[in-house]
Amino acid sequence: MCGIAGLIHRGKSSKVGHELQGMLQALKHRGEDSTGYALYGETDGKNFIMRFKVGENVGEGSTSVAEDVSVYDERKKIVDSYLSEMGAKIVKEERILPYSLRYEIEYNKKDLLEFSQKIESIPGVEILSMGKSLEVIKDLGNAKMVCDRYNLDKLVGTHAIGHARMATESGVDIKSAHPFWGYPFSDVSVVHNGQLTNYWNNRRALENKGMRFMSECDSELIAVYLAEKMRDGASLEEGMKESLTGLDGVFTYFVATKDSLGMAKDTMAAKPLVLYESDDLVAMGSEEIAIRSILPQEIDTYDPFDGEVKVWQI
Amino acid sequence: MANLKNVTKKTKAQAMGMHSEILTGRTQQKFFNPDEAENFYYFGTYDVDFNKRTDLDVKNMSAAEANKEIDNLMSQGFGTIVIKNPQGKHSLGVGILNKLNLIFEGSLGYFGMGSCDGPIVRINGRVGWSCAENLMAGKVVIEKNAGSCFGAAIRGGDLICKGSVGARTGIDMKGGTIIIGGDAGAFTGFMMQRGRIIILGDVGINLGDSMYDGTIFVGGDIGSYGSDAVDSELTKSDQDWLRRKLKVAEIGENFDVSKMKKIVAGKKLWNYDNLEPTEKKGAI
Numbered sequence: 132m133c134g135i136a137g138l139i140h141r142g143k144s145s146k147v148g149h150e151l152q153g154m155l156q157a158l159k160h161r162g163e164d165s166t167g168y169a170l171y172g173e174t175d176g177k178n179f180i181m182r183f184k185v186g187e188n189v190g191e192g193s194t195s196v197a198e199d200v201s202v203y204d205e206r207k208k209i210v211d212s213y214l215s216e217m218g219a220k221i222v223k224e225e226r227i228l229p230y231s232l233r234y235e236i237e238y239n240k241k242d243l244l245e246f247s248q249k250i251e252s253i254p255g256v257e258i259l260s261m262g263k264s265l266e267v268i269k270d271l272g273n274a275k276m277v278c279d280r281y282n283l284d285k286l287v288g289t290h291a292i293g294h295a296r297m298a299t300e301s302g303v304d305i306k307s308a309h310p311f312w313g314y315p316f317s318d319v320s321v322v323h324n325g326q327l328t329n330y331w332n333n334r335r336a337l338e339n340k341g342m343r344f345m346s347e348c349d350s351e352l353i354a355v356y357l358a359e360k361m362r363d364g365a366s367l368e369e370g371m372k373e374s375l376t377g378l379d380g381v382f383t384y385f386v387a388t389k390d391s392l393g394m395a396k397d398t399m400a401a402k403p404l405v406l407y408e409s410d411d412l413v414a415m416g417s418e419e420i421a422i423r424s425i426l427p428q429e430i431d432t433y434d435p436f437d438g439e440v441k442v443w444q445i
Numbered sequence: 446m447a448n449l450k451n452v453t454k455k456t457k458a459q460a461m462g463m464h465s466e467i468l469t470g471r472t473q474q475k476f477f478n479p480d481e482a483e484n485f486y487y488f489g490t491y492d493v494d495f496n497k498r499t500d501l502d503v504k505n506m507s508a509a510e511a512n513k514e515i516d517n518l519m520s521q522g523f524g525t526i527v528i529k530n531p532q533g534k535h536s537l538g539v540g541i542l543n544k545l546n547l548i549f550e551g552s553l554g555y556f557g558m559g560s561c562d563g564p565i566v567r568i569n570g571r572v573g574w575s576c577a578e579n580l581m582a583g584k585v586v587i588e589k590n591a592g593s594c595f596g597a598a599i600r601g602g603d604l605i606c607k608g609s610v611g612a613r614t615g616i617d618m619k620g621g622t623i624i625i626g627g628d629a630g631a632f633t634g635f636m637m638q639r640g641r642i643i644i645l646g647d648v649g650i651n652l653g654d655s656m657y658d659g660t661i662f663v664g665g666d667i668g669s670y671g672s673d674a675v676d677s678e679l680t681k682s683d684q685d686w687l688r689r690k691l692k693v694a695e696i697g698e699n700f701d702v703s704k705m706k707k708i709v710a711g712k713k714l715w716n717y718d719n720l721e722p723t724e725k726k727g728a729i
Contacts, residue, residue, distance in 0.1 A: 418533070418573065433571070437650065
């Protein structure tokens with residue numbers, strides 16, 4: 132089933148980690164195999180923040196294989212050496228969990244494709260996000276468990292999207308969890324609720340154009356699809372509007388960039404979404420109770436219509 | 446009355462012991478006889494006094510607890526119940542088979558007021574998906590917007606949304622009236638079998654797709670017609686009925702109903718099974 136939630140503060144920052152945790156926890160009955168956050172934090176914008184994993188969380192229902200921490204250590208060493216080779220300087224390093232790391236990197240090149248390909252050429256290593264504001268955090272368990280594990284409660288930022296996952300068509304692991312980074316674009320992330328029925332056709336076509344897939348989760352296609360459109364010069368909104376016909380199936384998805392948040396709903400309107408919009412806040416989720424977790428007072432909400440695309444700026 | 450006959454001829458399945466009884470001509474259809482009205486007993490209903498009013502704050506209650514408490518209050522004779530702080534909770538007010546004035550001071554989540562028969566409900570907020578599903582009788586008024594599958598499979602009663610509604614409004618409806626003050630989404634009236642839908646605003650694509658019967662009235666623009674949905678002439682009696690309904694619904698009283706479009710089933714799909722494959726394509 133899965134649940135998605137997102138919010139954007141316009142003209143101010145807030146504890147978006149805490150707020151999104153509340154929204155996603157309200158949706159935990161829609162799935163708690165894994166939960167993911169894409170948080171757009173307050174930074175000085177100078178350095179890249181790279182969230183990456185060197186292994187999997189192997190819990191109940193996981194399809195991944197347990198590995199020794201020494202394997203993770205070895206992979207981390209190779210990552211560090213590759214960064215050095217590419218002229219990227221590690222400014223700050225945090226190893227939140229044995230398999231999950233956060234680096235602040237001084238890196239002056241704009242094209243992240245070569246950078247990402249090099250890092251991800253190391254078996255078992257995946258960049259979860261790369262950006263000057265975006266941080267993707269995802270792991271097994273419900274929203275509160277992931278929030279506590281990664282200490283996201285205090286993260287201050289302008290906007291965020293998240294996903295509570297009930298795994299149906301791919302494994303229970305971090306690589307199949309949402310949000311997906313819009314590889315190789317800085318600060319682009321996607322969450323999705325639904326099923327895409329032309330996944331393989333689109334995937335083959337996009338791989339032939341040099342795009343990369345890390346999982347077999349159909350939702351990853353949306354991130355890659357939009358990234359490819361933007362690579363070819365389309366704006367985010369144009370890419371999203373094209374996706375209504377380019378992607379087949381039922382879907383509601385959110386996409387976020389450094390300064391914007393967007394939603395798209397398929398032409399069948401088969402997947403739910405409730406939306407609240409005011410001058411200083413937009414909040415949306417699969418169910419109204421997600422919005423109620425941050426706005427308990429009586430508010431006006433509505434369901435976007437079929438085939439609707441909306442984008443908001445911070 | 447049921448008409449159970451003894452039939453000696455057995456089918457192959459019966460000969461194999463797969464069925465232990467033989468039914469023929471049996472019906473569950475019952476006809477209402479006003480002379481017997483007093484003999485009718487609706488299990489789980491209460492005598493309530495509409496002037497006996499109380500508030501119920503459900504902020505810290507689960508949906509099941511809230512619904513049980515509504516039932517408990519009705520058993521005490523309360524005929525008017527005001528629900529405070531519903532806060533978008535799912536499945537509130539379901540299964541009320543009683544006369545009751547029920548007022549929600551706030552919004553409901555999914556499946557609110559499902560399978561009800563008789564209550565008069567006012568929701569001073571919005572509702573999520575599948576509001577009033579399977580409504581059999583009564584009236585449900587939503588002051589703001591509603592989600593998708595609004596009034597799915599209703600059999601009777603009036604369901605009114607003063608704002609806009611999502612997709613598949615009135616899907617599979619078998620009776621009753623749905624009135625929308627704003628716009629409606631895609632597949633409105635999908636596979637409806639009876640009843641009427643009134644939309645004062647615009648409506649999305651595939652209106653009345655595969656409808657068997659019933660009528661849809663639209664005041665605004667139509668995204669597209671669904672399979673077997675066709676225009677029909679808006680008669681004077683239609684207009685009179687629309688004016689009366691809109692007045693009762695406290696919605697669009699000054700709306701010019703004479704310009705509304707009337708959509709009905711083309712009924713080509715009715716004979717679908719009898720058509721040749723090439724004819725089926727034409728019907729679709």
